[in-house]
Amino acid sequence: MARLYPDAAAALDGLLFDGMTIAAGGFGLCGIPEKLIAGIAASGVKDLTIVSNNAGVDGFGLGVLLHSRQVRKMISSYVGENKEFERQYLSGELELEFAPQGTLAERLRAGGAGIPGFYTKTGVGTLIAEGKEHKDFDGETYILERGIVADLAIVHAWRADPYGNLVYRKTARNFNPNAATAGRVTVAEVEEMVQPGTLDPDAIHTPGVYIQRMIVAADNEKRIENRTVRERI
Template sequence: MNKIFPSAAAALQGVVADGQLMAVGGFGLCGIPEALIAALRDTGVKNLTVISNNAGVDGFGLGQLLETRQIKKMISSYVGENKEFERQYLAGELELEFTPQGTLAEKLRAGGAGIPAFFTRTGVGTMVAEGKEIREFDGHSYVMEHALNPEVALVKAWKADKSGNLVFRRTARNFNPACAMAGKTTIVEVEQLVETGDIDPDAIHLPGIYVHRIVVNANPEKRIEKRTITEKKGA
């Protein structure tokens, strides 16, 4: 099975559609699949529900999709660095399901592991637990959280072989593995592509069984660095 696609746009063809539940890896601007996000913007799909720790920043990463109003709902744990995200939410233009960060990661991991739901003490006694089942274990109350199974997952990795075995680099190994596991169709953007067998099996962070499509986007950090420098200069 050939998993390699010539471009981000080609990798999205036949997979993305209006109204989907979609997971996007990354944390802030660390480990985001920027080429795939830009290609998703260009498809014009709308009414998306997006699972992501946050939504990038204004005009970059998922912030682009907020500006084009392609996202109707975010399932995330953090808003703070995206003014448009905050504005749309406070204005009632964007639905938001706030989820504690660890719970969000576990909901994705559970989805990838085939676990439909789990119990956690996080959120008990707060609005997070409203409308959810509460059970007691060993004298403590736990809230039941359902797993997340996005139709599509967009993921960023550092290196892949042609079978889709992945290596993540440093803190980019954040939500990306969990998103990749949970997605029914997982599309991965990588900086390096090597032959199958070139990655030491002990160095593989995520096996290729979770990966369906791969696109190469070399040196994305240079664009992020350039953007950051421009912002600091006030341009």
């Protein structure tokens, strides 16, 4: 149980510093580590590089860190739901490195596996390829993408045991497994802590060897990003 901390502030203590890179799990507002993001915001750490599929929404998720001007650069795939992100980017206040969604997932996975780079066809002939090494394989052109290793990774899981083994729930799995392996230190926010031996070994998505610290957060808001309804027929 030495990996279990009482709250986000305690779990993040000693890990945060200005200018660091943080990989965050989640997709939209699904499977995001809400409490850990709030803890980072409360710490006042700044000049952050955030690696995440997207940047949350205005006032929630990673949007909190954008609102408080703690983010210097985003490495993301999709940022269309955040007007503050748009404003900061267009005004030159925020750096942005776009990465195709599959490429971003593989960059995180590669970093966690100790692979410094890989070649992909995705992005060839577009702005994504500018300044990157090109190489031909079997008559096809590929570009070199670098693996990502973050100073800290923060993830959200459904269940965990005291050893740090994690299980994600359905679509909340998304980028969390890849982000979890890409951090030099990884902190997990879990909904439920279970006894050792409860988790089926074949159902574990992230082995505990990747997880250094955990908190239990059973009361997350789980906000809906876009609610749409249809007219009653």
